């Protein structure tokens with residue numbers, strides 16, 4: 517038996533940042549190495565992503581994970597025992613075959629991603645390497661440009677705003693450390709300004725301020741104020757990124773902006789966003805149109821894709837087929853990469869490679885339901901993804917990720933930072 521053969525796979529129920537049940541997996545190898553990982557959970561999930569297995573019924577709002585945990589301790593443990601823990605492709609293929617569905621609904625993507633990531637952690641530990649280094653396999657690893665949430669809306673803040681995420685990208689930073697300092701300055705300035713104006717009602721699910729604004733565009737004005745109050749030049753030093761999560765307010769072929777009392781067609785929404793792009797230093801639009809509005813995405817990308825980043829999250833769901841479709845339809849120029857949308861590390865990597873092959877910029881992302889697990893920061897660095905999005909500059913499940921990046925920066929050196937060129941369309945035109 518080799519030192520990396522899998523001796524034990526354990527599942528247990530732990531809790532996420534919303535106080536909901538989730539799955540933790542532990543993988544032990546024969547040589548003594550161990551790895552551990554926890555599945556995150558989305559609230560504004562894409563229709564086409566891999567699904568979590570939830571118990572249903574009255575307990576925990578139906579969100580229990582007893583079946584998913586039992587799948588880890590039962591069929592998954594049985595199947596993986598004796599396999600090579602260092603052969604990620606083989607063990608992910610075994611998980612995929614054992615599940616047998618297109619969306620991981622039999623075993624649960626919460627079970628498979630926890631096990632897949634735990635095995636990856638164990639393999640890195642057996643190799644005596646930090647995970648980011650293990651993933652880089654000698655290729656260049658770099659710290660990503662952070663995308664940091666300032667205001668939360670949509671499904672993460674009781675739909676107080678229709679748009680989901682208002683973020684800053686500290687493009688003027690020359691290191692990850694500096695980028696975090698700048699994000700911290702803007703985050704705190706925004707909180708102070710909102711408090712003074714009586715617009716603050718707590719923090720949203722990802723730690724961004726939960727604002728009480730009369731309209732979606734008001735949030736953009738406050739973003740500008742906060743950037744300036746923090747002492748930065750908007751656009752030049754700190755830009756704005758939006759995640760509209762537009763599927764959330766798309767019903768019956770129309771976009772319903774409840775805040776504005778408006779119902780917009782795809783073309784009208786495109787007009788409004790184009791106007792915003794002219795008025796505000798918006799560098800990145802995520803899911804500006806619904807997950808099935810390919811025409812809306814393609815038209816918008818044609819119009820603005822040469823100047824700003826247009827990201828597919830719910831549109832692409834970290835799925836190679838949807839990424840291939842988006843590439844041929846030119847429906848975006850960047851891909852959000854969320855491991856639990858795919859369900860295994862190997863499928864996540866395949867989606868990442870497909871996005872890169874299409875010339876897309878890539879952003880590794882957490883979910884609105886997170887934990888202390890910081891594996892994704894290692895994926896972002898080890899794969900040189902270029903950008904990282906894990907919420908705001910508050911709440912420990914978010915800050916755990918930023919802090920892990922700082923530890924990696926120490927090992928890698930501050931100069932190894934992807935910088936503003938990581939964003940599309942700059943990335944695509946880089947030599």
Ligand code: PGA
Pocket residue numbers: 557558559560561562680759761829881882883884885
């Ligand atoms: P979710 O949202 O994790 O609630 O799905 C995050 C995002 O849309 O980026």
Ligand code: ZN
Pocket residue numbers: 759761802803829830
């Ligand atoms: Zn999103």
